Amino acid sequence: MRTLRFIFNFYLNASIHVALAVISLLGVTSLVLEIPLNLSLFGFVFFGTIVCYNFVKYGVEAKKYLVVMNAYHKNIQALSFFCFGxxxxxxIHLDRKIWVAVLGLGLISCLYAIPLLPKTKNLRSLGGFKIYIVALVWVGFTVLLPVLDNELDISWDLKILFLQRFILVVALILPFEIRDLQWDDPEIKTLPQIFGIYKTRMLGVILMVVFFLLTFLKDNLIGVEISMRLLVSVLLIIVFLQRDRVPRKYFASFWVEGIPILWFGIYWSLKNLY
Structure with a gap:
């Protein structure tokens, strides 16, 4: 039992679960846009997410990321270097036209944890910007990259997809901000710090209603997409109505982050079934 708990905690702490969530959103994008699932893109985004998230969590200072004394964190460090490779x-197997986008997204991710200049703040410390920066990077990796990879034109429906994905990621982050309220530096000015927990939860509900309603603004719409967006909206609304469970240890890091994985799994099954 103790071994299973160790493996489960390592799975979460080493950012493997969040990486699965990110590539699940990438998979949803491929299904919605009806484009091929590029295994090289999936591999890059999966392993790159592990590296990026572990760097942000454990490498706020580069020296801390390279010189690790704790044995548990050494294992995460070793995994991160392996995933980097x-x-x-x-x-390398992706078209060079998306390398510029990857470079830009990677730079934003690095600046999120490390200041550009000495004695300056990183992007995470800029009051009120944290949640939007994370959402922007997720949108970049899960929507922009497959669009560039398939050389798609920016249509009206694609603009709706960009907006919906941004709203969804913001909503997915809110439970984490509520959970981390007691530990976050007041200078970060997260939404729970500004509005309080109740208003943040209600904001999450509103965001998911908007997320779902935006679906009906698309020019090309199929029933399975409506059903899937309704499912995701209902699940997250239920999350925001769980007043006592959000602060719990695994509620956000496993269950909330697992919603994109569930979304892709069901969506993929339905698309292949019909």
Whole structure:
């Protein structure tokens, strides 16, 4: 039992679960746009997410990321370096036209944790910007990259997809901000710090209603897409109505982050079934 708990905690702490969530959103994009599932892109985004998230969580200072004393964190560090090598391998197999986008998204991710200049703040410390920066990067990796990879024109429906994905990621982050309220530096000015927990939860509900209603603004719409967006909206609304469970240890890091994985799994099954 203790071994299983260790493996489960390592799975979460090493950012493997969040990486699965990110590539699940990438998979949803491929299904919605009816474009091929590029295994090289999936591999790069999966392993790159592990590296990026572990760097943000454990490498706020570069020296801390390279010189690790704790044995548990050494294992995460070793995994991160291994994943970095795999991310580079898959990136090499991608078309060079998306390398510029990857460079830009990677730079934003680095500046999120490390200041550009000495004695300056990183992007995470800029009051009120944290949640939007994370959402922007997720949108970039899960929508922009497959669009560039398939050389798609920016249509009206695609603009709706960009907006919906941004709203969804913001909503997915809110439970984490509520959970981390007691630990976050007041200077970060997260939404729970500004509005309080109740108003933040209600904001989450409103965001999911908007997320779902935007679906009906698309020019090309199929029933399965409506059903899937309704499912995701209902699940997250239920999350925001769980007043006592959000602060719990695994509620956000496993269950909330697992919603995109569930979304892709069901969506993929339905698309292949019909």
């Amino acid at each position: 795999l991310a580079v391998y898959f990136l």
